[in-house]
Amino acid sequence: MSDRSRQPVMRLSGRVALVFGAGSSGPGWGNGKAAAVQYGREGARVVAVDINMAAAQDTAAIIAGEDCQAVALACDVTRAGDVVAAVEETVARFGAIDILHNNVGITDMGDLEAITEERWHRVMDVNLTGVFLTCRQVVPVMQRQ
Ligand SMILES: NC(=O)c1ccc[n+]([C@@H]2O[C@H](COP(=O)([O-])OP(=O)(O)OC[C@H]3O[C@@H](n4cnc5c(N)ncnc54)[C@H](O)[C@@H]3O)[C@@H](O)[C@H]2O)c1
Numbered sequence: 001m002s003d004r005s006r007q008p009v010m011r012l013s014g015r016v017a018l019v020f021g022a023g024s025s026g027p028g029w030g031n032g033k034a035a036a037v038q039y040g041r042e043g044a045r046v047v048a049v050d051i052n053m054a055a056a057q058d059t060a061a062i063i064a065g066e067d068c069q070a071v072a073l074a075c076d077v078t079r080a081g082d083v084v085a086a087v088e089e090t091v092a093r094f095g096a097i098d099i100l101h102n103n104v105g106i107t108d109m110g111d112l113e114a115i116t117e118e119r120w121h122r123v124m125d126v127n128l129t130g131v132f133l134t135c136r137q138v139v140p141v142m143q144r145q
Pocket of ligand 1: 021029050
């Protein structure tokens with residue numbers, strides 16, 4: 001990733017970053033994992049959220065290993081109740097949300113004729129409804145701050 005010999009600029013000291021999709025679906029680095037770690041390096045307290053708790057914990061452990069503050073939460077962004085719980089937990093722990101990062105995304109490739117409506121709706125749910133649900137929950141918190 002970044003050159004760790006360079007001192008990070010602490011632009012996010014005191015801020016709280018809530019990252020949905022903060023794990024990585026493969027080994028190594030995905031966008032969400034990299035962004036979450038970078039938020040931590042720049043001083044933010046990071047809430048690493050993922051449907052895959054082990055992946056979220058991996059990201060949070062990297063951040064904590066660099067003496068930065070992070071917690072991992074499990075949440076499926078297509079489930080409104082999960083999103084409500086993740087946002088409530090974030091506010092309970094850190095009292096605010098300054099950054100909402102909607103990184104969750106999936107792809108489902110295939111021949112047009114082979115793609116079922118079920119597969120189509122799953123992609124729409126994860127990639128679009130998830131963003132709606134997180135924004136609906138987080139924006140009012142930001143507006144109250
Ligand atoms: N990595 C790239 O170079 C790149 C470039 C352009 C676009 N993208 C797209 O950006 C998105 C994110 O990229 P990435 O590299 O972080 O991908 P990634 O797959 O490594 O990470 C996405 C994370 O989202 C999680 N996730 C999936 N469904 C979820 C759900 N319903 N609720 C909560 N978490 C869920 C996964 O478990 C995974 O940890 C993907 O859609 C990807 O296709 C990636």
